[in-house]
Each structure stands twice: as structure tokens, then as C-alpha cells.
Amino acid sequence: MPDRVILTIGTKKGLFVAEARKSRGTFALRGPFGPGVAVYSTLIDSRGTPRVLASSCNAFFGMKVLRSTDLGKTFKETKSAPAFPKEDGRALANIWSLEAGGDRKDLWCGVEPASLFRSEDGGDSWEMVPGISNHDHARKWQPGNGGLCLHTIVRDGNRMHLGISTGGHYLSEDGSKSFTASNQGVGVGFAPDPFPEFGQCVHKIARHPDAPARLYMQNHGGFPERPDIGVLRSDDHGRTWRSIAKGLPSDFGFPIVVHPHDADTVYVMPLDASTRTCPGSAPAVWRSENAGESWKRLARGLPKKESYFTILRDAMTIDELKSPALYFGTTTGQLWIGRDGGEEWSCLFESLPPIHCVKVAVV
Amino acid sequence: MSPATVVTIQVPAPLRQYCDGASDLRVSAPSVRAALEELERNHPALYRNLCDETGTVRRHLNVFVNASHVRDRGGIDTTLAPGDVVTILAAVSGG
Numbered sequence: 509m510p511d512r513v514i515l516t517i518g519t520k521k522g523l524f525v526a527e528a529r530k531s532r533g534t535f536a537l538r539g540p541f542g543p544g545v546a547v548y549s550t551l552i553d554s555r556g557t558p559r560v561l562a563s564s565c566n567a568f569f570g571m572k573v574l575r576s577t578d579l580g581k582t583f584k585e586t587k588s589a590p591a592f593p594k595e596d597g598r599a600l601a602n603i604w605s606l607e608a609g610g611d612r613k614d615l616w617c618g619v620e621p622a623s624l625f626r627s628e629d630g631g632d633s634w635e636m637v638p639g640i641s642n643h644d645h646a647r648k649w650q651p652g653n654g655g656l657c658l659h660t661i662v663r664d665g666n667r668m669h670l671g672i673s674t675g676g677h678y679l680s681e682d683g684s685k686s687f688t689a690s691n692q693g694v695g696v697g698f699a700p701d702p703f704p705e706f707g708q709c710v711h712k713i714a715r716h717p718d719a720p721a722r723l724y725m726q727n728h729g730g731f732p733e734r735p736d737i738g739v740l741r742s743d744d745h746g747r748t749w750r751s752i753a754k755g756l757p758s759d760f761g762f763p764i765v766v767h768p769h770d771a772d773t774v775y776v777m778p779l780d781a782s783t784r785t786c787p788g789s790a791p792a793v794w795r796s797e798n799a800g801e802s803w804k805r806l807a808r809g810l811p812k813k814e815s816y817f818t819i820l821r822d823a824m825t826i827d828e829l830k831s832p833a834l835y836f837g838t839t840t841g842q843l844w845i846g847r848d849g850g851e852e853w854s855c856l857f858e859s860l861p862p863i864h865c866v867k868v869a870v871v
Numbered sequence: 872m873s874p875a876t877v878v879t880i881q882v883p884a885p886l887r888q889y890c891d892g893a894s895d896l897r898v899s900a901p902s903v904r905a906a907l908e909e910l911e912r913n914h915p916a917l918y919r920n921l922c923d924e925t926g927t928v929r930r931h932l933n934v935f936v937n938a939s940h941v942r943d944r945g946g947i948d949t950t951l952a953p954g955d956v957v958t959i960l961a962a963v964s965g966g
Binding site: 567568569570588591592593594596597598599600 | 885886919920921923924925926927929930931932961962
């Protein structure tokens with residue numbers, strides 16, 4: 509019977525793990541693991557005996573994947589990390605996404621420069637997935653401010669959605685053998701053509717497993733002359749997208765999160781587009797309970813002023829308890845919990861290193 | 872190993888876990904490039920920390936032959952003489 513809540517917190521200075529009982533009263537913190545090295549992605553893999561994986565993105569000595577089989581008490585490097593074939597000419601710059609695959613040891617990994625890798629042995633060996641890594645568009649994608657990264661992997665049987673910044677949304681319907689740019693309705697504010705075939709700066713894509721046709725996207729918005737491109741929804745497996753940003757204070761932001769028990773409930777963290785910080789210096793999560801038709805501001809317990817942090821694309825998540833809690837980490841090193849679906853916020857840790865990513869699981 | 876070209880590679884402390892804890896490795900190599908290729912063959916895990924997939928020495932590492940940075944000599948094609956010491960150090964960078 510799952511009785512513990514495990515949080516993984518990837519920071520600029522290593523990985524932290526926080527653990528609490530299901531009541532989520534007090535979280536005990538351990539780490540940093542991979543000390544001093546930036547962590548951009550983690551995975552709490554609860555298939556079978558839980559394992560925790562984390563990227564360890566060492567600017568000096570290259571990329572590593574860390575693995576724990578004791579719920580994040582100790583970590584060891586896997587036998588290898590993703591690497592491009594020697595003749596490819598590209599070199600791995602960062603690991604942005606780790607996701608569980610179909611089989612117990614099957615893992616997927618999105619990297620910078622934007623490419624996809626797969627491991628069939630739990631992360632000890634990796635193979636590049638050519639359908640997207642060598643896509644005809646791949647050499648035409650451009651890096652965003654965070655680099656040219658494949659940061660989002662959403663699986664649905666043989667269907668796979670990828671988010672690439674700046675490449676856009678790519679869809680495979682044949683088990684990742686081939687991918688098609690699928691960006692109808694996904695706009696850009698940084699090119700003459702507002703709706704190109706590809707090249708969008710997608711920030712995050714999310715969906716509920718019971719409603720695979722519906723996807724939510726936080727795209728790079730914040731362009732006054734193009735107000736409808738930032739927060740989007742698809743109801744046809746990502747073939748077409750439409751704006752659901754009406755009612756938000758800004759359509760710019762990074763994360764987007766779906767409620768674990770309700771596919772119509774979705775959360776975003778709007779940011780001021782020019783500063784990438786909270787509008788009016790007052791942070792708030794915004795929740796829609798009707799798939800983006802209307803939004804409600806959730807800020808009870810959050811600072812009311814003088815807050816200038818950023819919440820990065822993977823730094824907000826939600827647990828799967830009956831009354832789920834949201835969590836977000838800030839670039840100023842605070843980790844917040846929003847109990848009762850974000851109705852009541854409190855700060856769990858206030859002085860961590862800048863936070864890149866947060867994941868949670870009940871194990 | 873040909874005694875005529877034996878050089879010593881000094882391994883930085885954080886990377887000794889990738890070569891059974893050795894602080895020095897003796898290799899026979901007429902150039903820095905050849906020394907790195909020797910590491911790729913015999914210590915692949917260590918090599919992956921030093922060079923990326925394209926064979927380029929990682930950006931934030933500095934390679935010295937004796938007291939000279941290889942950038943001031945022939946880069947990784949710097950020739951080596953018997954008894955030379957190749958030192959690999961992490962740059963002072965970061966934040």
C-alpha cells in the first residue's frame with residue numbers, strides 16, 4: 509500500500525529528495541546528490557520496485573544519468589548516458605527529459621541538441637531514435653533561451669508527442685518510428701509567418717491518461733499582437749490546437765499540469781513575458797476546471813508582493829492522492845506546496861539552489 | 872608499450888573512479904591525440920569524461936603538457952616526448 513510521498517527536486521547544484529507520509533505534514537530533505545552539478549530532469553519510475561532516475565548535467569565532464577533503487581537515499585551512475593553516434597557530428601549538451609516506456613526497463617530520454625534516445629535496460633545503454641533525431645527538420649530547428657532541447661515526451665500506446673524548443677510539437681503514431689510536425693494552431697511571435705509548419709517554441713505539453721485525445725500546451729506566448737498563441741488545447745490527439753488563454757493575466761509561462769483525477773482541470777503559472785517573473789510581483793497558480801474555458805486565481809498563502817521568481821517548464825507538478833497537492837519550485841530556490849488542489853499554499857523549503865524540475869510520486 | 876614514447880597522464884581526482892582509482896596512467900603515445908585515443912581504447916569511461924562524441928576535448932577542461940597548455944603548442948596534436956607529463960584539469964569556471 510503506497511504510504512509515502514516522494515519529491516525529487518532537480519537544482520542547479522544537484523538533486524534533492526524530500527519524503528513525507530501521505531498526510532504531507534513534514535517533508536524530510538536529503539541530498540544533494542551529484543553535488544554541484546545541474547539536474548534538469550528526474551523520473552520516479554514506480555513500475556515494480558520504485559526507481560529514481562536523474563540527469564546530471566556536468567559542464568566539465570559531460571552528461572550522466574543517476575539511478576537510485578532505494579527511493580533516493582543513494583544514487584549511482586548508470587553504465588552509460590545517451591550519446592550521439594560518433595559519425596553524427598553532434599555532441600550531447602544536456603538531458604532535459606526522462607520518461608518511462610512501455611516495458612519495465614524501457615526508458616525514453618529527450619536531450620539537447622533536440623534528439624530522442626531510448627534505453628531498454630533501465631538506463632545502462634541508450635540508442636538514438638532516428639525518426640525524430642534525424643528528422644528532415646532537425647537541422648533547421650533553432651535554440652531557444654534554454655538551448656535547443658527536446659524537453660517533453662508524452663506517450664499514449666503507439667502514439668508519442670514530443671515538445672521541442674524551438675521545433676514545435678511532433679507526433680508519432682507508429683511507435684516512434686516516424687514523426688510529423690503537428691502544429692496547426694500553434695503560433696509564434698518571433699517569425700513573419702505566425703503559424704509555421706514547425707519552429708514553434710513549445711514550453712510544455714500535458715494530458716490526462718484517461719483522455720488521450722485532449723492535450724494542453726504552454727507555448728511561448730507573451731506577444732501583444734498575437735495574444736492567442738500561449739496557452740492551447742487540442743481535442744484531436746494534437747492534430748489541431750486552439751487558444752484557451754482568455755481570462756489569464758498573461759499567456760506566457762513555462763509549466764502546464766493536468767489534475768490526476770479530472771482531465772478538464774488544468775493548471776498554469778502565468779508569468780510576465782518581459783521579465784519571466786510573476787505578474788505584479790505577486791505569484792499565483794491559475795486553475796481551470798472546464799478545460800480552459802475559464803480560469804481561477806489560486807494564491808492563498810503565496811506572497812502578495814515583491815516576488816520576482818521564475819517557475820521553469822518542469823518545475824511544477826501534482827501528486828495523485830485523493831485530494832492532490834500541487835508543488836512548484838522557483839529559480840530563487842523555494843519549493844511550495846499547494847494543498848487541496850492548490851487552494852492553500854505554504855513553503856516547504858525556502859533556500860534551495862535555483863530549481864529546474866520537480867517530480868512527485870506516492871510510493 | 873614502446874619505452875621510447877611512454878608518457879604519464881595525470882588524472883584529476885573527480886575522474887579517478889573511472890580508472891580504478893589511478894591518479895597516473897602511463898601510456899605510449901607520440902602526441903596528445905594519440906594519448907587520448909589510448910584512453911578511449913583502454914579506459915573508455917574515463918575518455919567519455921574528457922572528450923565528447925565528436926572526439927573534442929570538453930570545453931571546460933584544460934590539457935597541459937608539462938607546464939604548457941596545449942592551446943599554446945599544437946592543440947591536441949601537440950607532440951609528446953618520452954617522460955612528458957600530460958595533466959588534465961577542470962577550468963575555473965561555473966557559478
